[in-house]
Each structure stands twice: as structure tokens, then as C-alpha cells.
Amino acid sequence: MSEGRPRPLGVLGAGAWGTALAQQAALSAEGRGGRPVRLWCRRPEQAEALAREGRNRRYLPETKLAPTIEPTAELARAAEGAEALLLAVPTQSLRGLAERLEPLVPARVPLVLCNKGLELATGRLPGEILEETLPGRPLLVLSGPSFAHELARGRPTAVTLAGRDPARAARLAEALATPAFRPYLSDDPVGAQLGGALKNVIALACGIVEGLGLGENARAALVTRGLAEIVRLGRAKGARPETFMGLSGLGDLTLSCAGPSSRNYAYGLAIGRGAPAPAALAEGVATAAAAVALAGDLGVELPISAAVDAVVNRGADLATTIEALLARPLRSEGA
Numbered sequence: 001m002s003e004g005r006p007r008p009l010g011v012l013g014a015g016a017w018g019t020a021l022a023q024q025a026a027l028s029a030e031g032r033g034g035r036p037v038r039l040w041c042r043r044p045e046q047a048e049a050l051a052r053e054g055r056n057r058r059y060l061p062e063t064k065l066a067p068t069i070e071p072t073a074e075l076a077r078a079a080e081g082a083e084a085l086l087l088a089v090p091t092q093s094l095r096g097l098a099e100r101l102e103p104l105v106p107a108r109v110p111l112v113l114c115n116k117g118l119e120l121a122t123g124r125l126p127g128e129i130l131e132e133t134l135p136g137r138p139l140l141v142l143s144g145p146s147f148a149h150e151l152a153r154g155r156p157t158a159v160t161l162a163g164r165d166p167a168r169a170a171r172l173a174e175a176l177a178t179p180a181f182r183p184y185l186s187d188d189p190v191g192a193q194l195g196g197a198l199k200n201v202i203a204l205a206c207g208i209v210e211g212l213g214l215g216e217n218a219r220a221a222l223v224t225r226g227l228a229e230i231v232r233l234g235r236a237k238g239a240r241p242e243t244f245m246g247l248s249g250l251g252d253l254t255l256s257c258a259g260p261s262s263r264n265y266a267y268g269l270a271i272g273r274g275a276p277a278p279a280a281l282a283e284g285v286a287t288a289a290a291a292v293a294l295a296g297d298l299g300v301e302l303p304i305s306a307a308v309d310a311v312v313n314r315g316a317d318l319a320t321t322i323e324a325l326l327a328r329p330l331r332s333e334g335a
């Protein structure tokens with residue numbers, strides 16, 4: 001981000017995504033003398049195992065970590081002298097992490113939201129959580145179609161990097177980019193967050209429909225009408241509709257609705273088949289409930305999200321829920 005040898009970056013959250021991003025930040029700086037990347041792990045045992053084994057055996061086992069990555073369980077160490085902090089913990093853990101960061105991070109250090117979801121208890125976007133817990137900090141949002149395991153294998157990946165200050169977003173894009181990882185800039189962080197949060201809910205719906213054997217037509221209809229829902233909620237939250245046609249919207253929606261490589265799709269697939277839900281993180285479960293509550297407050301209709309919430313969170317019968325969804329009055333496609 002600045003001239004000369006790159007300053008440290010902190011990546012907070014050593015799951016699949018935080019680990020892949022730490023690796024990406026390290027690779028991006030290889031030609032510039034290397035960049036220290038501190039990867040914060042929730043537990044000391046995890047930090048010790050990552051340092052000892054040189055890989056994250058649980059979340060990203062195939063990737064040998066770059067030598068400039070320092071796993072640490074000390075939040076203060078991860079934040080020390082950091083040029084920016086990438087936040088990659090699950091959304092429901094973000095507020096707790098942000099509260100711990102408050103005394104550790106100088107006000108000028110950009111915080112980059114890499115998680116996707118809405119807070120269950122409040123319906124808040126990740127950026128709104130940070131505005132409450134760490135007010136006045138520079139915020140960026142990194143979102144888009146990006147499976148961690150593909151990025152970690154060097155497969156071509158493009159994401160949206162959104163922030164209100166274009167120069168800051170451009171500097172961070174430089175700090176992370178490689179030929180295989182292309183951040184595209186946007187000045188609509190609210191749209192980027194909403195697209196990432198809600199695509200998980202639609203992916204759950206697509207998985208359910210696949211599990212029930214309802215066919216490809218139904219999946220295409222869900223993706224398209226799901227996008228219409230996302231745009232409606234986005235408008236009500238002040239996002240720009242065209243943001244949802246980009247990587248953080250349609251891009252991530254098509255990726256996550258394509259098959260069980262998405263954990264949200266896989267979760268829905270299990271529900272549709274009547275099998276036990278997988279234990280892996282599926283952000284869309286909590287986000288479905290949060291989105292429905294938020295939409296109620298804003299007077300926006302989200303029929304697909306409401307159906308997903310009813311099934312995955314409230315024990316609604318699948319057949320009856322789908323019947324009710326299909327029995328909705330016919331309407332204009334633009335409505």
C-alpha cells in the first residue's frame with residue numbers, strides 16, 4: 001500500500017478464508033521484498049499447530065503457508081504496526097472481535113470486512129457493526145465469487161473491493177493483487193455487503209430445491225428472483241442496484257448457487273434430502289432470519305428468504321412452504 005518494503009498486514013480469523021487471504025497477501029508482496037502477514041487464530045493451540053506444520057490442517061490443508069505468514073493467538077501482535085486489518089471471522093463473531101480490537105488499533109488503520117452475513121440479533125450489516133464498535137475507522141469491503149480453496153490453489157479469482165475512499169481501496173487492491181487475484185474497485189460498500197450476505201440465503205434455497213429433485217428450471221428461477229429480492233432490500237438500504245450486477249452480487253450468487261462446493265448450498269441440499277445438516281459454517285442460516293426481520297422493518301418483501309428462514313430456522317414443513325411460495329399471486333417481473 002505504501003512505497004518501499006511493505007508494512008505488516010493483519011488477518012483476523014484463521015478459517016479457510018482468512019488463511020487463503022493471508023496467503024494471498026504474502027504472495028502479492030513476494031516481488032517487493034515480502035510482507036509480514038500476521039494471521040490471528042482464536043486459540044493458542046491453533047496458532048502453534050499452524051506455525052509448527054506450516055499449514056492450516058483443519059481449514060485449508062493443501063496449502064503450504066508462505067514463510068512471511070506468522071500465526072499468532074495474540075490480537076495485539078496481529079494488529080501491531082499493521083497497515084490494514086482484514087477481518088475474516090464468521091459474522092456472528094464480528095462484534096465480539098471488534099470490541100476487543102477497539103483499544104488495540106489506531107483510528108487511521110483501515111478495517112477490511114471479508115465476512116458475509118447479517119448479525120442475527122440486530123439485522124446489522126458488518127460495516128454497521130464496526131461503526132457501532134469502532135466508530136470513524138476507514139472501512140473497506142472485500143466480497144465476490146471466491147472459494148477459499150480455489151484461491152489458495154492459484155485459480156483465477158476476481159472480487160469486489162468497495163470503499164468510500166477510492167484511493168484507499170486502490171492501495172489495498174495493489175497490496176492483495178496477483179495475476180490470479182484481481183480486486184475490482186467499487187464505491188458502494190453497502191451493496192457489496194448485502195450481495196455477499198444474501199447470496200448465501202439464496203444458495204440455501206437452491207440446495208433445498210436440488211435436494212428435493214425439483215429441477216434446473218426451479219434453480220434458475222430462484223437465482224433470478226433471489227437477485228430481485230437482493231436488489232429490493234439493497235435499494236431500501238441505500239445501495240446502488242448496479243452493484244448487484246457485479247462480482248459481489250450476481251457473480252457470487254451464480255457461484256454459490258451452482259453446487260455443493262458452497263457450504264450454504266450443501267446445507268440446503270442436506271435439508272432438501274431430509275439428511276442431517278452439515279456442521280460446516282453456513283452463514284445463510286442466521287442471515288435468513290436477520291434479513292427477514294430487517295425487511296419487515298423496511299417494508300420490503302423477501303418471499304424466498306422468508307421461505308428459507310421458515311424451513312431452516314423455524315421447523316416449517318418443506319412441502320407446505322414451497323406450495324405457499326408457488327401459490328403467490330402472479331405479478332410483473334419488475335415488481
Ligand SMILES: NC(=O)C1=CN([C@@H]2O[C@H](COP(=O)(O)OP(=O)(O)OC[C@H]3O[C@@H](n4cnc5c(N)ncnc54)[C@H](O)[C@@H]3O)[C@@H](O)[C@H]2O)C=CC1
Binds near residue numbers: 013089096116281
Ligand atoms: N470459505 C470461503 O470460501 C469464503 C468465506 N467467506 C466468509 O468468510 C467468513 C469466515 O468464513 P470461513 O473462513 O470460510 O469459515 P471457517 O469455518 O473456515 O472458519 C471460521 C474461523 O473463525 C473462527 N471463529 C469461529 N468463531 C469465532 C469467534 N467467536 N471468534 C473468533 N473467531 C471465531 C474459527 O476458529 C475459524 O478459524 C464467513 O463470513 C464466510 O462467509 C468469504 C469468502 C469465501
Ligand SMILES: O=C(CO)COP(=O)(O)O
Binds near residue numbers: 145203252263265
Ligand atoms: O462466499 C463464498 C464464495 O464466494 C463461500 O461460500 P460458502 O460459504 O457457501 O461456502
